[in-house]
Amino acid sequence: MAGRLNLWRWVVLGLAALYFLVPLAASVIFTVDVPGEGITFDAYTQIVSADGFTSSLVLSLELAAATIAVVLLLMVPAMVALRLGAPRLRPVVEVICSLPLVVPPIAFVAGIATVLKWGPDYLSRTPLFETFVAIQNPSFPFILVLAYVVMALPFVYRALDSGLRAIDVKTLVEAARSCGANWPQALVRTVLPNLRGALLNASFLTLALVLGEFTVAQLLGFQPFAVWIYSVGGSNAQLSVAVSVLSLVVTWALLLTLAGVGGRDKTASSRG
Amino acid sequence: MTATLTRADVGAAASVKRRRRVPSWIAVVPLLAFVAVAFGVPAIAMLNGAFTVKNQTTGATSYSTANLTESLKGAYLTALIGSVKLSALAGALGTLLGLPLAQVVVTSRFRALREAVLTASGVLANFGGVPLAFAFVATLGNAGVLTTHLGLKDKGWDLYSFWGLVLVYLYFLIPLMVLTITPALEGLRTQWREAAQNNGATGVQYWRHVALPVLLPSLLGGFVLLFGSAFAAYATAAAMVGSSIPLVTLQIADAISGNVLVGQENVALALSLDMVLVAGLVMAVYLPLQRRSARWLDA
């Protein structure tokens, strides 16, 4: 039976490896092997100088940084407060953070587009008009940050929830307070360091979400990274596939580091 | 040694009382306010628009369910059916293929393999959209690497078809399944297997009578999650097939961009509402199933 099991194991793993690795390998070959020119790495060397690569990547990173900042600023105090003294609000927050899962991004952006149309249609003579325009500023569209924070809520909730479950927040804060710390000090110096793994988890998940987000950005008419890859695909197939492969590898690397750091953190806190 | 209460002490005591009276829920208010604006307003706009009908000639708007009925007819119905078919099939395949993979990984002796696969699944489950589509086009498209080297076109292969999309969707559905079912698989106690063997059951019988019934809620929950994920997917399909395969997400995108017929935006909102209802159904089925399986595994 062990023999049969071994064969079964190898077959399953082999097929899985084939299915998941072949498209990546083929993409790399596609970018490198140009018919008529032989093997060239032009697609990769051209990436940095490609028109729009840096600007769209920087825009995506800026959006990600803003999203992470806003979502953590909103969620961390709320989750800690839930643990400390408002248990009845827990189901409310849980439902709120699961709502974005029920509204697919495409439906969400349909709603956002409708709201944005109110600007020029109804609000052009009110002060709100400029706000509407300002959040759609193409060099930093804050409207995207608003949308991405909502989309990241479910992941951040789960990450922070599991992180908070593992530590005894009440005791930590009480101990800190009894040592003379005030609230901000208690939070920042006792609770947050213990949440480091969960915070990193939430941050990286949000980063991956924002870097790969396409639907909302494209339909609202902005050009962060994923939208740029798509539009470049119309004129330069090799370049867009090369960038796609790179973006996957980079996201992989980021999340692997997260897993590494998070794992180390777990063992550290269990020892300490 | 009793000190008289000084003004400062009273002040401190009073301030402690004042401090205690600041309720903790105040820290939740910013979150609630933000969600109300960033999520609530678009949601209300969607609901409002889905039920609003604008008379083309008079320009008067009125509330009616005409948009919803319109969204279930003709091209829109084709798109809804197409999406449901695609999601159901991709979800079913993802479940069937993800289970053995998860099983092999969980029961493996090498912890490194387990960690690597679980991390990879975490990445791949979120890897959809444009890069995935382009990778598959480069591999199996009309001029893809595999297509040309293996002569697949002569054998009738077409990536830009229903089955092609299923193949691409599985790339993020199978990892999602692996992530979902692994906790359940890890909850399968070895004692159960030993007990079954002691009673003379074969491997197949063990699976049929012990393991699968226990796993069923998780499997169903996983299928439902995969269905929801495939149903909501937009970027992958848009980057691959443009808008020529009938999918409700592509249809909504077309209508948001303003279809040829003016006034289709409200039908787009009605379609979005349809999607939310389907996703809501998905959640309504998934959450109880998940709790059920959690109960079994914690017991």
Added chain:
Amino acid sequence: MTVSPPRNAVLGGSLAVVAALALSACGAAPTNSSTTADGKNAATATSVADFGGMAALVKAAKKEGTLHIIAVPRDWANYGAIIDGFTKKYGIKITDENPDGSSQDEINAVTSRKGQDRAPDVLDLGSSFALSAAQQGLLAPYKVASFDQIPEGQKDPKGQWFNDYGGYISIGCDAKRVKTCPTTFADLLKPQYKGQVALNGNPTKSGSAFGGVYAAALASKGSFDDIQPGLDFFAKLKKNGNYTPVESTPATVEKGETPISIDWDYLNAGYADEFKSKGVDWKVSIPSDGQYAQYYSQAINKDAPHPAAARLWQEYLYSAEGQNLWLKGYARPALMTSMESAGTLDKTAAAKLPKVSGTPAFPTEAQQSKAKTVIAQGWAKAVSG
């Protein structure tokens, strides 16, 4: 020793920050304020005369300094040379957004960005889309200097849109990947072209794809009044497995994703030139059974952020220089007949145009609207197989 509750302080502080940010981004829509020499608003100028002459127009446009165009690929009818020519002549920077966008995308940009500085200034739309835009009241009336020389029926009487260049629907084919290139619509149905036939987009959004379906209708015994046979043709194409939903772009042509592309003759001819050096042998032929010609139309956004530059762009496009640049891109400029009699036509470029017999006829506004409705309702069903 009272310490005010820090939580309140944090809340108060953040509220103040939010309020400051919000207030700084507050204000009503700015009114367009670029004026012409005699005080008239550039946004309502309907001809060069309103500006007081070409020099005044150039001055006003240079003051604005930028022009926003949209959905203009550089290799589309030699637009790249036109953009460079304009910038070189007047020093006005041109930002080209979303080059692969469709005509419908251009209209959306206008409606969704009304009043914003990033709205497009000028539009180049498929004729049926220009009609919709005019009906929606999005376009500014403007008559270029050579407006009278544009043939009747190719311009809006009020000047909201006017045809710029056109071509015929053609079948482009990669001779290296396809053994015998198809030359008619009937050929496309043959089983040897499985999975190879592509359109330049989605006919509900893209002017060229719309033209492709119209041409297929004409080839299948339809007429300008009846585009349904075109839908049926593509349904049959999909059923045979010949139709691939990939939208043809320069990248897909180069890589071979779309070995056969139904597209404008000027685009296909342009690809033949562009990719010859890359080893792609791209052949172009105008199908004899379905000859459909269509012109694209220029239009100015009524709420253009740079109205003077937009009007100067139009004047440039309708000068002999602009029209001849389009001719170099294998497109037939609208002023072709008048330029030929005036002797300003680039004869060598004209000789290189793909050969076609007969004179083109165009569907009327009513016929086009009807066709658009039929396509909107039937396209998804037809190609979902």
